[in-house]
Amino acid sequence: MLHLRLIAPAEKTDDVVRLIENTVGATHLVVMPGAARNPAGDVVMCDVAREAGDELIGALRELDLDKSGSIAVENIDLSLSERADKAEDDAPGEGVDAVIWEHLTDATHEESTLSITYLAFLTLATMIAACGVVLDNAILIVGAMAVGPEFGPLAAFSTAIVQRHPRLALRSMNALLVGFAVAMLVTVGFSYFMDAVSLFSAEQLDALRPNTNFIYRPDWFSFVVAVLAGCAGTLSLTSAKSGALVGVAISVTTVPAAANAAVAFSYNEYKQAWGSTEQLLLNLLGIVLAGTLTLLFQKWLWRKRP
Structure with a gap:
């Protein structure tokens, strides 16, 4: 009620x-x-x-x-x-099954605000993920994905498409582009610092890294998982079951991909940086596509109710 x-x-x-x-x-x-x-x-x-x-x-x-x-x-x-x-x-x-569209629009509008807090969370998550990729530590990768706040702007962008709110779409896109740009630039500087104190090295980045090498090797599974996570995340927002968002956050590799790209760039490993960037873009595309289609289906299904 x-x-x-x-x-x-x-x-x-x-x-x-x-x-x-x-x-x-x-x-x-x-x-x-x-x-x-x-x-x-x-x-x-x-x-x-x-x-x-x-x-x-x-x-x-x-x-x-x-x-x-x-x-x-x-x-x-x-x-x-x-x-x-x-x-x-x-x-x-x-x-x-009901979607309160005004509530969804208002909630995603708040989540897509390019604030100091949003930038801080995204940057910290990216730096944590940077430690995870260099150390090949899956626990750090999962922790970074849970901290990252990027699903808010992604959900807002899907909502803006369905509800035809161009301002919300621009606001969300701005939060994503500026947020990831700032987070990756800071992480490049963080990588230089960690290398200077001998905590990061090119040898660690070039190692086999069995736990994290998937981050710079995107494939169809990356896209499939992003689509499934986008559906689950959108349903969790529209049904007020926010607990599912944690599972969504640790299902996609947006933040780890951004972190790996930043660290690889700092070591002039441009092939690995490009592979990580592809992983990032693939995940962003999959989440937005799935979120938009999920909202459209919910809207159509609700209109067909008795």
């Missing part, structure tokens, strides 16, 4: 209440006339089944309530109410 807290101008309150009353899956309607002060208006609250939430939020936006008042949405973790149970039963579809 979702809880909606609305602020409506007095002249729109009747329309808002009527809309909620006519929404199958909405219940627990509360109206408090004149309770809001900034902006001034009436406070309207209700609970709605997740599967009916996107339609109701869209209708409220058509009333321009997001401009003249306010629309706040919260997830309800526990609701002990027969009316709530009936509302969920009456609403068509299953809540776990």
Whole structure:
């Protein structure tokens, strides 16, 4: 269930209440006339089944309530109410399959912000991965993939394509390009420093590295895994099962590929650097493609529900 807290101008309150009353899956309607002060208006609250939430939020936006008042949405973790149970039963579809597009757009917009924190996480993840590739340490590689925040902009880019938000698409692309460029440049400097203190060496990079040599040897399996991970990651976002994102993060080699390319470049190993760059681009393409197709399929499937 979702809880909606609305602020409506007095002249729109009747329309808002009527809309909620006519929404199958909405219940627990509360109206408090004149309770809001900034902006001034009436406070309207209700609970709605997740599967009916996107339609109701869209209708409220058509009333321009997001401009003249306010629309706040919260997830309800526990609701002990027969009316709530009936509302969920009456609403068509299953809540776990529903996509709250406004929430998805807002969440991915935040995740795709090119912030200091985002750059710090991506850079630190790339440097950790650099240690992993030189030492041929799979544990460090997995740790770096878990730390990397790059799935946020990738999911945002897929959402922007499906929802036709060019600004979100540009914002996401900017976060990816600038983020990886900064992370790789810093990692090149980090590699020079580690070489100067005799912690990195060209011999370590050129060794067989059985645990990590796949990073600069992309193949079809790399693309297949990226596609599968993109599907799983997108589903975890749309169904609010964020725990699956950790599994997605350690399934693709975006950050390790960027790290290997940076370290290889610092040692003039351009063939290995190019192979790592191909791995990076292949993973990015697979995730975006899978995420976009998953969202399109979810959108089509939800429209076909009874």
